[in-house]
Every structure is written in C-alpha cells, then in structure tokens.
Amino acid sequence: MDIGQLLTAIKTMPAPVRAPDPEQLIGPLLGLSRSAAAKKARRERNAAGAAGVVATVVALYLMSTVSGFWGVALLIGVIVVAFRSMDIKGRFATELSGAKSGWEEQRKIWESNAGPGTFEKRRNHYVDLASAHAILPQKERERLAILEQKKRQLQLEKHMESHRIDRAKIPRVGRGRKATLESYGFENAWDVQQRPVTNVPGFGPSLASDVETWAKTVERKFVFNASIPTDPAAVQAVKNDISKQRAELERELTKAPADLKHLADHASALRSTPPQALVDAYKRLKQVELDVS
Structure with a gap:
C-alpha cells in the first residue's frame, strides 16, 4: 500500500464550505401562535388585573374612611399579587432557558456537520494515523534496541553474580564479616550494587567503601559478548506487534477517502435540507419566545 499517495489524497480532498445561517435556512415559521399555557397565563393576568383594580378601590376606601392600617396592608397585597401575575416571563423562564440551550446545542452540531468542522476533525484523525x-520502522528499531540493551544488562548481571563475596579477597573483610554480609543478603558483586552496604551492622562508610570498590572492579572486568543472540522469541514478539499495528493502521487508512467523501456529501445535503432535530429546536425556541412576548 502506498501510504504517501493515500495521504496526499486525504490532504487534498476539498472540505465542505462554511455552513449558512441556520435561521435563514429554516425560514419564517408561518402559523405560529401562542400556546394554550401562554393564553391561560394571560387570562389569569387579566383577571388578576381586574381584581387588582377592585381591590385598590377597596383599599383606598379603607384608608380614607375605616382604617388606614388595613387599607395600606390591602394595597401592598394587591401590588404584590399584581406584580406576580403580570410577570409572564418569570413563569416561562425555565422553558425559555431550556429552549435556548436546546437550540444552541442543535445549531452547533449542525454547523459542525454541515460545515468543515466534522470533516476537518476526521481528516486530522487520518493524518495522525x-x-x-510512518514511524513504525523507527518504533521497531527502538524496541529491538531496548532488547539488545537488556541483553547487555543480563550479561552484566550474570557476570557480577558469578563473583561471590565468600570467595573474594576484600581488604579488612574476613570470613566473619563475609558471613555477616551474606546474612543480610549480600552474596555477590551484583548485590553490592543494588543497595547500600552501610545498612549492614558493623559496616561503616570506610569498610563499606572497600566492599563497593571491589564490586566496581568486578564490573570493570565485564566484557560484553555481542555474538550471543538476543532472545529470538522476544525479537519475534516485537516484529509481530509492529506488523499488527501496521495492518490495523492500513486498514483504517484505506477507509479514509470513502469516509471523507461521505462526510462531504452529508454536509452538502445538510446545507440544503436541515435535519428535523434542528427545525424542532428552532420551533420550540420561537414558540417560547412568542409565549413570553
């Protein structure tokens, strides 16, 4: 598979043009009228207004002839009730907020699908693939190099482990101190390099330095044998994994031209005929706006 040609086709495929204004595309909503709930709210407002006029007259009468206190109290109550009844927007605030959110959500989805947004996002996905x-060969080399490095490390570890403390000549470390080291898990030069010797009782910095110097001398004598092959099974496992990744990527990339063409065609269709979800969200918004107007 020529990935270079495929990538060129992906990069040069024309993206959909910017989506038009969805409100202009949907057009005016003819025959839209206030909902039953809005009509009911207005009837209640009108009734409350009429009742408020009567109550105001009564309140003024009480204030002037009977009791100023009760007249003022009644007048305040009338004002509060009238204010609440007149607040149509407050009664439909939740519906208006939901309608606006629904419209914005559908509009963004439509603009992305009908314009270049979704197309470019998918194109970038294929470019990333x-x-x-392209970097699979380098990735394979790096992983094989790690195996090679591990081979050297394994040979070094075996070399260090073959030099046991109980057979070594270490200044000021006789049989007794060797037994102490062994009881704390220090049996060979490799053990000495893994953790501090000063953790062993009786081994201060000076004595521990003698042991560590011996271990470093052993390490300097190590000679890497490159002719010893890396574990063939481990090498094959790396190659198999890279081959699997290559096959999966190529399988996805072969879908790119048809997939991108489908997205472009779909965008063109959406610009001609808006989806029902977009239209419904717009109708709902305009309905609620009419109800609160």
Whole structure:
C-alpha cells in the first residue's frame, strides 16, 4: 500500500464550505401562535388585573374612611399579587432557558456537520494515523534496541553474580564479616550494587567503601559478548506487534477517502435540507419566545 499517495489524497480532498445561517435556512415559521399555557397565563393576568383594580378601590376606601392600617396592608397585597401575575416571563423562564440551550446545542452540531468542522476533525484523525504508520520502522528499531540493551544488562548481571563475596579477597573483610554480609543478603558483586552496604551492622562508610570498590572492579572486568543472540522469541514478539499495528493502521487508512467523501456529501445535503432535530429546536425556541412576548 502506498501510504504517501493515500495521504496526499486525504490532504487534498476539498472540505465542505462554511455552513449558512441556520435561521435563514429554516425560514419564517408561518402559523405560529401562542400556546394554550401562554393564553391561560394571560387570562389569569387579566383577571388578576381586574381584581387588582377592585381591590385598590377597596383599599383606598379603607384608608380614607375605616382604617388606614388595613387599607395600606390591602394595597401592598394587591401590588404584590399584581406584580406576580403580570410577570409572564418569570413563569416561562425555565422553558425559555431550556429552549435556548436546546437550540444552541442543535445549531452547533449542525454547523459542525454541515460545515468543515466534522470533516476537518476526521481528516486530522487520518493524518495522525498516517504519521503513526510512518514511524513504525523507527518504533521497531527502538524496541529491538531496548532488547539488545537488556541483553547487555543480563550479561552484566550474570557476570557480577558469578563473583561471590565468600570467595573474594576484600581488604579488612574476613570470613566473619563475609558471613555477616551474606546474612543480610549480600552474596555477590551484583548485590553490592543494588543497595547500600552501610545498612549492614558493623559496616561503616570506610569498610563499606572497600566492599563497593571491589564490586566496581568486578564490573570493570565485564566484557560484553555481542555474538550471543538476543532472545529470538522476544525479537519475534516485537516484529509481530509492529506488523499488527501496521495492518490495523492500513486498514483504517484505506477507509479514509470513502469516509471523507461521505462526510462531504452529508454536509452538502445538510446545507440544503436541515435535519428535523434542528427545525424542532428552532420551533420550540420561537414558540417560547412568542409565549413570553
């Protein structure tokens, strides 16, 4: 598979043009009228207004002839009730907020799908896949190099382990101190390099330094034998994994031209005929706006 040609086709495929204004595309909503709930709210407002006029007259009468206190109290109550009844927007605030949120959500989805947004996002996805495909050879070399490095480390470890403390000549470390080291897990030069010798009772900095110097001398004598092959099974496992990744990436990349063409065609169709979800969200918004107007 020529990934280079495929990538060129992906990068040069024309993206959909910017989506038009969805409100202009949907057009005016003819025959829209206030909902039953809005009509009921207005009837209640009108009734409350009429009752408020009567109550105001009564309140003024009480204030002037009977009791100023009760007249003022009644007048305040009338004002509060009238204010609440007149607040149509407050009664539909939740519906208006939901309608606006629903419209914005559908509008963004439509603009992305009908314009270049979704297309470009998918194109970038395929470009990233092509980049991942291009670095597979380097990735394989790096993983094989790690195996090679591990081979050297394994040989070094075996070399260090073969030099046991109980057979070594270490200044000021006789049989008794060797037994102490062994009881604390220090049996060979490799053990000495893994943790501080000063953790062993009786081994201060000076004595521990003698042991560590011996271990470093053993390490300097190590000679890496490159002719010893890396574990063939481990090498094959790396190659198999890279081959699997290559096959998966190529399988996805072969879908790119048809997938991008489908997105472009779909965007064109959406610009001609808006989806029902977009229209419904717009109708709901305009209905609530009419109800609160």
